[in-house]
Amino acid sequence: MKKIKKIKIKVNGKIITIIDKFTLGELVNDLKIPLSKIAIEFNKEIVDKKRIKKIKLKNNDIIEIVHFIGGG
Amino acid sequence: MKDKLIIASKKFNSRLIVGTGKYKNMFECAKAIKLSGADIVTVAVRRVNISDKNKPLLMDYIDPKKITYLPNTAGCFTSKDALRTLRLAREIGGWKLVKLEVLGDKKNLFPDMIETLKSTEVLSKEGFKVMVYCNDDPLMSKRLENVGASAIMPLASPIGSGLGILNKINIQIIRKQTKLPLLIDAGLGQASDATIAMELGCDGVLVNTAIAKAKKPFEMAQAFKNAVIAGRQSYLSGRIKRTIKGSPSSPITGII
Numbered sequence: 233m234k235k236i237k238k239i240k241i242k243v244n245g246k247i248i249t250i251i252d253k254f255t256l257g258e259l260v261n262d263l264k265i266p267l268s269k270i271a272i273e274f275n276k277e278i279v280d281k282k283r284i285k286k287i288k289l290k291n292n293d294i295i296e297i298v299h300f301i302g303g304g
Numbered sequence: 305m306k307d308k309l310i311i312a313s314k315k316f317n318s319r320l321i322v323g324t325g326k327y328k329n330m331f332e333c334a335k336a337i338k339l340s341g342a343d344i345v346t347v348a349v350r351r352v353n354i355s356d357k358n359k360p361l362l363m364d365y366i367d368p369k370k371i372t373y374l375p376n377t378a379g380c381f382t383s384k385d386a387l388r389t390l391r392l393a394r395e396i397g398g399w400k401l402v403k404l405e406v407l408g409d410k411k412n413l414f415p416d417m418i419e420t421l422k423s424t425e426v427l428s429k430e431g432f433k434v435m436v437y438c439n440d441d442p443l444m445s446k447r448l449e450n451v452g453a454s455a456i457m458p459l460a461s462p463i464g465s466g467l468g469i470l471n472k473i474n475i476q477i478i479r480k481q482t483k484l485p486l487l488i489d490a491g492l493g494q495a496s497d498a499t500i501a502m503e504l505g506c507d508g509v510l511v512n513t514a515i516a517k518a519k520k521p522f523e524m525a526q527a528f529k530n531a532v533i534a535g536r537q538s539y540l541s542g543r544i545k546r547t548i549k550g551s552p553s554s555p556i557t558g559i560i
Contacts, residue, residue: 237315239359240500241544243354244351244352244354245351246354246355248354262359263354263357265352265357265361266395269361269363269396269397270352270396271349271392271393271394271395271396272395272440273388273392274535278389278392278395281395291485296351296392297351297352297353297354297363297364298349298350298352298396299346299349299352299362299396300347300348300349300362300363300373300375300393300477301324301327301347301349301350301362302323302324302326302327302330302333302346302348302362302465303323303324303346303348303350303376304323304324304325304328304346304348304376304380304464304490304510304512304513
């Protein structure tokens with residue numbers, strides 16, 4: 233049986249292991265938060281949310297996903 | 305004509321802006337905001353909790369279509385961090401009206417005005433409408449105005465201190481020199497502090513801790529609402545001159 237290749241990425245400061253060929257869109261979808269409520273930074277650059285389905289994740293990618301919380 | 309607060313060409317009914325931090329829970333926060341009558345609330349930009357997917361979201365409790373979200377850079381200590389935060393905030397859903405706060409002192413939370421000035425200039429050029437948290441310094445306020453600030457927001461006293469307005473004279477000097485919206489941000493402790501700010505001629509006040517940490521936040525939210533309205537009315541009504549002489553309220557003729 234063919235072994236599924238896995239990669240390591242950093243999401244919001246935590247290292248997580250995912251299967252290869254996962255897209256940024258799939259990763260965000262997995263968090264179950266509507267896209268309209270978040271912003272995404274991919275390797276230190278802000279990403280246009282319309283493009284995330286096309287971005288394939290690679291080993292050592294750094295992703296930050298932010299939203300609004302209570303603050304003064 | 306109704307007396308409205310105008311910031312970057314947008315009109316708001318309430319002159320009270322409230323923060324959404326430090327409440328016991330989202331329910332309490334949402335109810336206090338409703339009772340305060342605020343049209344604008346400040347919000348922070350933070351990482352999504354990726355391990356707890358069921359955590360309640362602010363937007364589920366406070367509808368950004370009904371209340372204007374004012375993204376804030378609270379917790380940023382450099383211009384770089386502040387710019388990154390607000391660019392991300394804009395990306396969430398097109399927010400251009402933002403509150404800039406670049407801190408320089410972890411103990412007193414005083415703003416770093418050099419970094420604040422730099423950030424204001426960059427953000428204004430990028431099309432942001434920047435409401436700037438600053439010192440109660442007339443010269444720095446002028447410089448912020450010169451680089452494109454949309455509102456000047458001097459502190460009353462350190463954030464969360466509850467000390468009220470420490471330097472009324474500076475606030476009055478800033479009021480006289482600028483036509484930009486002037487809002488007191490930080491340090492208010494009780495409703496009367498908001499009234500004083502409005503009587504000094506400020507266009508509005510921003511309150512978080514004084515409401516969120518009051519023993520009865522809902523009642524305090526209403527108190528601040530009324531205090532801001534009272535202060536504004538008082539300011540517009542033109543106070544009497546101060547004098548050290550007494551002047552009787554009843555006629556002095558016809559005394560029996």
